[in-house]
Amino acid sequence: MPDAMPRQTAAGFSGLAAGYALLSPAMLIIVAMLVAPMLALVTLSFWTQNGFELDTSFTLANYWALIEPADEPTMWMGIPFPFKNPVYAILMLKSLVMSLAVTAAVILIAYPMAYFLAFRVTRYKALWIIIITIPFWTSYLLRVFSWKIMLGFNGVINSGLMSLGIISEPLSFLLYNPPAVVITLTHAWVTFAVLPIYVSLEKIDRSLLEAATDLGDSKWQRFRRVTLPLSLPGTISAALLVFIPTVGDYVTPTLVGGPGGTMIGNSIQSLFLKQDNSPRGAALSIVMMAIVALLSLLFMWAVGYRKIRARSA
Amino acid sequence: MRKIFTPLTLYAILFTVFLYGPVLLMPLFSFNDNTFAVFPLKGFTLKHYASMAANGSMLGALWNSLVVATIVAVIATAVGLPTAIALTRYRLRGGGAIAAALMLPLVVPSIIFAVALLVILVRILNVELSLLTVGASHVFICLPFAIMVLMSRLEGFDKSLEEASRDLGEDGWGTFRRVTLPLAWPAVISSLLMCFIISFDEFVMAFFLSGTDPTLPVFLFGQLRFPNKLPGVLALGSLILLVSTILVVAAELLRRRGVQEKPA
Numbered sequence: 391m392p393d394a395m396p397r398q399t400a401a402g403f404s405g406l407a408a409g410y411a412l413l414s415p416a417m418l419i420i421v422a423m424l425v426a427p428m429l430a431l432v433t434l435s436f437w438t439q440n441g442f443e444l445d446t447s448f449t450l451a452n453y454w455a456l457i458e459p460a461d462e463p464t465m466w467m468g469i470p471f472p473f474k475n476p477v478y479a480i481l482m483l484k485s486l487v488m489s490l491a492v493t494a495a496v497i498l499i500a501y502p503m504a505y506f507l508a509f510r511v512t513r514y515k516a517l518w519i520i521i522i523t524i525p526f527w528t529s530y531l532l533r534v535f536s537w538k539i540m541l542g543f544n545g546v547i548n549s550g551l552m553s554l555g556i557i558s559e560p561l562s563f564l565l566y567n568p569p570a571v572v573i574t575l576t577h578a579w580v581t582f583a584v585l586p587i588y589v590s591l592e593k594i595d596r597s598l599l600e601a602a603t604d605l606g607d608s609k610w611q612r613f614r615r616v617t618l619p620l621s622l623p624g625t626i627s628a629a630l631l632v633f634i635p636t637v638g639d640y641v642t643p644t645l646v647g648g649p650g651g652t653m654i655g656n657s658i659q660s661l662f663l664k665q666d667n668s669p670r671g672a673a674l675s676i677v678m679m680a681i682v683a684l685l686s687l688l689f690m691w692a693v694g695y696r697k698i699r700a701r702s703a
Numbered sequence: 704m705r706k707i708f709t710p711l712t713l714y715a716i717l718f719t720v721f722l723y724g725p726v727l728l729m730p731l732f733s734f735n736d737n738t739f740a741v742f743p744l745k746g747f748t749l750k751h752y753a754s755m756a757a758n759g760s761m762l763g764a765l766w767n768s769l770v771v772a773t774i775v776a777v778i779a780t781a782v783g784l785p786t787a788i789a790l791t792r793y794r795l796r797g798g799g800a801i802a803a804a805l806m807l808p809l810v811v812p813s814i815i816f817a818v819a820l821l822v823i824l825v826r827i828l829n830v831e832l833s834l835l836t837v838g839a840s841h842v843f844i845c846l847p848f849a850i851m852v853l854m855s856r857l858e859g860f861d862k863s864l865e866e867a868s869r870d871l872g873e874d875g876w877g878t879f880r881r882v883t884l885p886l887a888w889p890a891v892i893s894s895l896l897m898c899f900i901i902s903f904d905e906f907v908m909a910f911f912l913s914g915t916d917p918t919l920p921v922f923l924f925g926q927l928r929f930p931n932k933l934p935g936v937l938a939l940g941s942l943i944l945l946v947s948t949i950l951v952v953a954a955e956l957l958r959r960r961g962v963q964e965k966p967a
Contacts, residue, residue: 409793412785427819529904549741620749
């Protein structure tokens, strides 16, 4: 007689079991696709590749190879890198700088658009949001490729300018360099940043803005003292959502970066698929992830993310 | 006081041009009668599309992608639905941590997951790489999107409907089948479409984890190196853009209707 049982207890007990049962497929996927592969990656980073064989004795050699000092430092952009394999440190620094440039550009470009969506669009808001989101869902590969068509030696900008008579021969500095990578990545990620910023702008209580105006703030003061601080949570998450994945990006540098525009992702890809040194590739992946995570936490601490979030919640 | 054309509106229009301009070059040049994507335009042609349709290996890759994306969409949504129900309807210890773990593919660079899966599959388990391994990785990266879409719908409708169903004597499964599922239906379709697009367009995982049978993006990537293959790539790229756009708009409209619609 199930009906005679106190409902609370029945629902409470079977409810908990049912809840975990519902979660079990997802938990299985986490274990199989996240936990186990990550453990394998960490384990492999302590092994070494010996020709075709894997030497499974524990060693830190792969990590050591990334930072092994050399007598003569290698100079890159005027910075000395005192390592025997300076390429990893150089690419890591270069990737971080390029990702930072991309993140800054993305936020600067996305913020006014999000502001427009939140405060100026009254009709057709859903339409605007769909327009902004469509590119995010279309093929990343094709969006990157379209910049290759744009910037190429035989590309749209060069041929366009030439047929207009503005230049007489193609500009060769457009493609295959770090700025081309930064432009392409900015374009590829900018829609990703609009939405979180828009959401935090949309949440702002409009009466706060009225209060600021009533109390004598000019438009600019109102923006700087009310709107901007209250939109920081969305802006900061947008920045992290762009910065973290772009550091490891490898499609864009491959397609538009040329030899000078390679990033750390290219190095990882090459260690795994070309140089057949997956243990060192594993170590490099882990170090990259650790550096990015550390920098992100440092950034959140520096801007006082916790406090900002608590204040605007 | 209300001006229609403010500097900010102008900015929004410029932003949209920046967003769409480069991408729209692809369809433009796919109809242009020239092997290179250069101005001035020479003339209208459909021959790039014809040559694409005659390319057997390209069609093979297209078929692979369609199959993988369909199966991935179904599995990710089928796993996402119970997960979303558990996370919205039950207060479970550790639920937050599981949700956070499931969202990781949104932030961690996919190359990390790609190499980690490559290591465990090839170096540890000795599994042959195939479309199966690509599909498994795609389920993992589609899952956060499926869960987000489904959760926002499940949070959007009145929970008292489910309680009423239970009070009227339906068991858990009956309530799910007769109340929750019909109400969540727009989000289920939306999730299927989104997962399909994500898997269909995904490159990095597929590049690392596919064997001899490429998916369409992997095949395309191989073609990008050869300048003489450009017209075919442009034609195929344009078709992919068109189909993804239609699917995204459909998914987005369904999702919005699903979230806003308040059942009477």
